[in-house]
Amino acid sequence: MAMTLDIARDNPNAPSVTASRPDAAQPANDQAPAAVIAPVMSEDKPPLIGLSREELADAMASIGIPEKQRRMRASQLWHWLYVRGVSDFSLMTNIAKDLRTKLAEAFSIARPEIVSELISVDGTRKWLFRFPARGAGRPVEVETVYIPEEGRGTLCVSSQVGCTLTCTFCHTGTQRMVRNLTSEEILAQVLMARDRLGDFPDTNTPQGAIVPSEGRMVTNIVMMGMGEPLYNFENVKKALLIASDGDGLSLSKRRITLSTSGVVPEIARTGDEIGCMLAISLHAVRDDLRDVLVPINKKWAIKELLDACRAYPGLSNAKRITFEYVMLKGVNDSNQDALDLVRLLKGIPAKINLIPFNPWPGSEYECSDWDRIEEFADIVNRAGYASPIRTPRGRDIFAACGQLKSASERMRKKDRDAGTAA
CATH class of the missing domain: 3.20.20.70 (Aldolase class I)
Known part of the structure; x- marks a missing residue:
């Protein structure tokens, strides 16, 4: 018999995970890694995930990033999104806090x-x-x-x-x-x-x-x-x-x-x-x-x-x-x-x-x-x-x-x- 994990969210930023196991042969502890706790996608902000590097640079231009910094910022974001797998701008520790705030206000990197x-x-x-x-x-x-x-x-x-x-x-x-x-x-x-x-x-x-x-x-x-x-x-x-x-x-x-x-x-x-x-x-x-x-x-x-x-x-x-x-x-x-x-x-x-x-x-x-x-x-x-x-x-x-x-x-x-x- 299969195991079901029902993902219940009280609010988008604080999901809770509960598991029911009808089959005793299944492993006893199958908790999700912490990275799954993330904001949920919405239509409120344009996403950065799925953009090419050039489009990421254009997105940086749209929030006033100087031209000389755009490619560098796009590379930083690319690394955090696809190498580190983060879904929260606050975790991008090599980016200045005020810029992280600006990014979070303008864009989404949320999960479904x-x-x-x-x-x-x-x-x-x-x-x-x-x-x-x-x-x-x-x-x-x-x-x-x-x-x-x-x-x-x-x-x-x-x-x-x-x-x-x-x-x-x-x-x-x-x-x-x-x-x-x-x-x-x-x-x-x-x-x-x-x-x-x-x-x-x-x-x-x-x-x-x-x-x-x-x-x-x-x-x-x-x-x-x-x-x-x-x-x-x-x-x-x-x-x-x-x-x-x-x-x-x-x-x-x-x-x-x-x-x-x-x-x-x-x-x-x-x-x-x-x-x-x-x-x-x-x-x-x-x-x-x-x-x-x-x-x-x-x-x-x-x-x-x-x-x-x-x-x-x-x-x-x-x-x-x-x-x-x-x-x-x-x-x-x-x-x-x-x-x-x-x-x-x-x-x-x-x-x-x-x-x-x-x-x-x-x-x-x-x-x-x-x-x-x-x-x-x-x-x-x-x-x-x-x-x-x-x-x-x-x-x-x-x-x-x-x-x-x-x-x-x-x-x-x-x-x-x-x-x-x-």
Whole structure:
């Protein structure tokens, strides 16, 4: 059974954390590091998180910082935000107190509100973060997932509130599209995860947490959460360039993977302008089936998608494209499907991730039998593709691939359904 941490805030500056543990096998003391206690995002002040260095310098100009000091002040802020991970100007000790006061009056570096934190029996963590409305009519929520493995910790980051793509096997696709996340909000998911895991200097990892045995807690980012990243290209690009900046969060671009359902016109730009690893949500080898599973295929069919993959900037055996393939019983899991998959990917430096389908309430699909998945994997492996079967993680807290959907949206749907039934 999963553990739930409910984050209750009496006021934005004094949150309290309470934990309930229905499973006695869970670690007994999982308190959050002190850095998580921070002001909560609002729309009152413009944010500094998510700005480029040049934009930070412009922000300094807007509060009267002399031109000769602007680049230096921008570098100081960059260090405090992304190396030290602070969320309170008062902690920036190498900046004069009067300037810290001026910064606090003019700008925000606050974190989103944590609505809930769920911890799976396998150590996977899922956060529900709440962001300001910013035109949506009311505050919005997204889910972010941390997956600890031996030697690495992967953070699955969302790019949109809801999704427009309506992929039929994906829970997020049942949630209406509300708005794009800003570069600040995309980066905030990374900063919050590092806060909660004690992954910044002078913070502690929660006792009993399942994390890599040494080094960073968050070693990899995958843009595989809620939304289609390439339908929010500019904000995603800005956030990932900051995440991969060597003087800040300093994540290698080889440890950042962007997953797309197939927004063909933006694929080349992803390679040219972001330079990260690419993953394709393929899931079918025939257009008629992919039209159903991944409806964006009606706009850009399999041939167009794979042509864009073959032309991906920097593609090589050392920089392969990952093709994601969810295993759906009796739908796309035959030996012929495996052979056709091998044929389609011929000539593309690639690896294939086979994903056992993760069920969610109301889904019409079933996961392929394990023997069927293994036989499918044998066929693609014999063809020379590394084809790991992605073991489901976090299923008990709906944190696995295709299961993300904001909890508040689930509750609103439940209320709507109950009203209809009445």
